[in-house]
Amino acid sequence: MSNPIFERRQNIFIYILVWLLISIIHFLAGFIYYDLPFIIAAADSLVYNGLFALIAVILWYPVRYNNPEGKITGYGLVTYLVLGIIILVAWLFIGYYLLKVIFGGNDEYFRFLNESFFVRVLVGVLFFIAAVLMYHILVYYRALQEKKLNETKLNLLVRETELNMLRSQMNPHFLFNSLNSISSLTVSNPDKAREMIIQLSDFLRYALKYGQHEETTFADELKNIELYLNIEKTRFEDKLVFEKKINDVCMQTKVPNMILQPVVENAIKHGVYESTEPVFIKLSCRGTGDGIEISLKNTFDPEHKSRTGAGLGLKNVENRLQLIYNRMDLLKVIRQENSFEVIIRIPQKNQ
Amino acid sequence: MITAIIVEDEKLARDLLRDYLKDHSDIKIIAEFEDGFSGLKAINELKPELLFLDIQMPKLTGFEMLEVLDHIPAIIFTTAYDHYAIKAFEHNAVDYLLKPFSRLRFLEAVKKARERIGSGDTNITDKLLEHIDKQNEIIHRVVVRWGAKIHVLPVEDIRYIQAEDDYVMIFTRDNKFLKQKTMKYFESHLTPEDFVRIHRSYIVRIGEITQMQLYEKDAYIVILKDGTKLPVSKGGLPQLKKLLDF
Numbered sequence: 001m002s003n004p005i006f007e008r009r010q011n012i013f014i015y016i017l018v019w020l021l022i023s024i025i026h027f028l029a030g031f032i033y034y035d036l037p038f039i040i041a042a043a044d045s046l047v048y049n050g051l052f053a054l055i056a057v058i059l060w061y062p063v064r065y066n067n068p069e070g071k072i073t074g075y076g077l078v079t080y081l082v083l084g085i086i087i088l089v090a091w092l093f094i095g096y097y098l099l100k101v102i103f104g105g106n107d108e109y110f111r112f113l114n115e116s117f118f119v120r121v122l123v124g125v126l127f128f129i130a131a132v133l134m135y136h137i138l139v140y141y142r143a144l145q146e147k148k149l150n151e152t153k154l155n156l157l158v159r160e161t162e163l164n165m166l167r168s169q170m171n172p173h174f175l176f177n178s179l180n181s182i183s184s185l186t187v188s189n190p191d192k193a194r195e196m197i198i199q200l201s202d203f204l205r206y207a208l209k210y211g212q213h214e215e216t217t218f219a220d221e222l223k224n225i226e227l228y229l230n231i232e233k234t235r236f237e238d239k240l241v242f243e244k245k246i247n248d249v250c251m252q253t254k255v256p257n258m259i260l261q262p263v264v265e266n267a268i269k270h271g272v273y274e275s276t277e278p279v280f281i282k283l284s285c286r287g288t289g290d291g292i293e294i295s296l297k298n299t300f301d302p303e304h305k306s307r308t309g310a311g312l313g314l315k316n317v318e319n320r321l322q323l324i325y326n327r328m329d330l331l332k333v334i335r336q337e338n339s340f341e342v343i344i345r346i347p348q349k350n351q
Numbered sequence: 352m353i354t355a356i357i358v359e360d361e362k363l364a365r366d367l368l369r370d371y372l373k374d375h376s377d378i379k380i381i382a383e384f385e386d387g388f389s390g391l392k393a394i395n396e397l398k399p400e401l402l403f404l405d406i407q408m409p410k411l412t413g414f415e416m417l418e419v420l421d422h423i424p425a426i427i428f429t430t431a432y433d434h435y436a437i438k439a440f441e442h443n444a445v446d447y448l449l450k451p452f453s454r455l456r457f458l459e460a461v462k463k464a465r466e467r468i469g470s471g472d473t474n475i476t477d478k479l480l481e482h483i484d485k486q487n488e489i490i491h492r493v494v495v496r497w498g499a500k501i502h503v504l505p506v507e508d509i510r511y512i513q514a515e516d517d518y519v520m521i522f523t524r525d526n527k528f529l530k531q532k533t534m535k536y537f538e539s540h541l542t543p544e545d546f547v548r549i550h551r552s553y554i555v556r557i558g559e560i561t562q563m564q565l566y567e568k569d570a571y572i573v574i575l576k577d578g579t580k581l582p583v584s585k586g587g588l589p590q591l592k593k594l595l596d597f
Contacts, residue, residue: 173407176431177361180450184367235361274409276386301409303503 003060004138015053023049034116040109043102048095048120055087056131063135080132088124092117158323171265174232181235196234203227207258214324218285218292219251221260225283228261232268240272241280249287250294255346256324260294262313263342267298269311270340275301291348297341314342353468355401357383358390358416359429360408364450368403368429371457378461387411391419391501398422400468406430411503414483415494417476418531419501425467426475427460439482445475484532487539495521495528504528506545510559511581512537514552547594549573549587557594 005015023045030041062083066076096113103109178200185193206224222244229242264281271279281298314333321330325347334341355378359365365383372378381397384390388410394402402424406413413428414436428447430436440447446460493504508523514534521528538548548554555573562574563583571583573591583591 172432176450177364180367180431180452181361181363183451184363184370187370188363188366235363237362273407276388276409303410 003057004135004142005057005060019049019053034112036109036112040103040106043099047098048091051091051095052124052127055091056127059087059131060135063132064139084125084128087128088121091124092120174265177235178231192234196231199227199231203231207261209257214257215254216257217251218253218255218294221255221258222246222251222283225260225264228264229281232272236272239275239278240268241278243280243282245282245284247286250285250292253292253346253348255292256320259317259320259344260296262317263296263344266311266313266342267296267340271298271300277301288345291346294344294346295341297339299339302338317344353378353401353465354381354397354399355379355403356381356390356394356397356399356424357403358387358408358413359383359403359405360385364405364429371454374454374458375461387413387416388501388503391416394424395421399424401464402426404428406433406436411494414480417480419494419496420476423476425464427464435483435486439479442482443475443479445479484536484540489542490540493521493530495530497526497528502528506541509541510556510575511579512554547587547590549591550582550584551586553581555581560595563591563595
């Protein structure tokens with residue numbers, strides 16, 4: 001962080017202007033009130049104020065070092081007290097000797113200089129406090145701006161992730177094809193049509209809940225996955241075979257809401273949608289001591305080669321896991337000749 | 352009597368089409384298929400007048416089917432949601448049904464198809480495919496014909512592509528296939544990390560190139576793994592040099 005005075009040309013201008021004003025008041029006080037000769041009054045003002053203007057610039061560095069966030073602490077106050085005394089002594093001492101070099105023979109002036117010592121100390125203390133306060137306000141303001149910017153950035157990222165999540169949940173192909181299946185069932189099997197409408201409604205309701213509750217139990221996620229798979233099963237019949245092997249410890253474990261949906265959807269998309277043969281989807285979950293490990297494995301038609309890299313859905317899951325748990329190693333993909341497996345580890349917090 | 356074929360991968364969707372068709376006694380369904388691949392052969396053999404064609408299907412999409420059909424019937428496309436496809440349909444005045452569709456909407460589509468069949472003007476595919484090709488999506492497979500057979504060629508198998516008048520010849524490790532597409536199409540639809548256009552008439556898989564040689568004073572050739580020599584044009588040279596760090 002550089003000195004805020006030099007940050008912009010405008011700031012330098014204001015700084016110089018302020019000191020000029022102070023110098024003029026100082027000069028007028030000496031020239032008119034104390035009846036000093038013109039030259040002496042001008043030199044007295046320029047030496048003392050010029051000196052402090054320089055000191056105040058250097059003062060930035062201890063302020064920044066003392067408290068980079070702009071807040072004043074007890075320790076900081078003690079430091080400023082010591083620093084203030086040193087600066088005051090130095091200021092008065094250097095000013096006195098500079099003037100002595102210039103006006104060495106003028107005894108009357110030196111009497112005045114000695115008499116005004118107390119006023120000068122008072123002015124020095126005021127100068128010091130004003131400079132320190134100014135820096136603190138500037139630093140605090142700057143930190144605040146930065147914080148605001150960071151918050152905006154983070155919010156933007158979160159919203160973007162949410163939007164992507166929503167998009168991947170509401171796969172329009174899935175939605176419209178399911179509605180078409182229902183349309184067909186109303187003729188051939190009205191009961192089944194009603195059942196599918198209910199399943200689809202429950203599924204959509206669950207998907208829309210996202211954002212209100214960050215976490216849910218694995219049992220809830222499983223229920224939702226089964227809803228989704230049941231709907232797809234109505235569409236694809238024997239082409240979709242689902243198995244599960246769930247360890248009891250998993251059921252009440254907390255997991256991020258809607259974390260499995262994109263993974264299952266990915267398996268359906270690349271497995272079932274692209275195959276003419278039955279596709280096996282197997283969901284398993286087991287405890288690992290520090291959390292749970294969920295695996296979703298699907299077979300796929302090896303002739304279907306359009307798989308390049310992980311899809312947007314899986315990327316979203318990975319990003320979300322990273323945001324929530326602050327770890328990069330929670331999602332793993334194992335690709336084999338005719339099977340695809342996604343392994344997700346959910347660490348358990350505060351246990 | 353109008354003969355029709357349904358190509359649609361979901362049974363319930365086929366059921367629905369069949370149910371709607373009950374109102375049209377002049378349309379006779381002669382076959383139904385669950386994927387593009389098996390539908391293709393039957394259409395070429397049975398030559399139906401009307402085709403109900405789904406777009407998203409396993410093995411071969413509806414559009415990929417169109418590329419290799421000999422016999423092009425009047426087509427009613429059905430799709431759930433496909434932004435690009437719908438745009439292409441609209442631009443080419445092709446009738447399509449968005450799932451789920453009503454009986455009335457179905458009736459309209461069939462009416463239009465009947466008119467098309469009556470006027471003998473059913474071939475809309477060239478323009479439609481041209482429009483679809485304009486979206487520069489990376490392809491992962493190419494549907495080709497080999498004798499009477501249809502092959503789905505994974506892009507990984509392509510070694511190089513040579514221009515042949517209105518066609519291109521696709522060379523794989525042990526075969527070559529003629530395909531009715533332009534060089535420009537392949538240039539924009541193959542991954543640029545893997546393929547490079549070295550000449551007006553050649554696109555080569557970068558990994559196949561073993562050597563680049565000066566041949567005559569200004570002209571270069573590349574030598575492929577199997578010894579094939581291909582010319583490099585002035586226009587293709589800078590690109591190739593950059594890719595090969597030459």
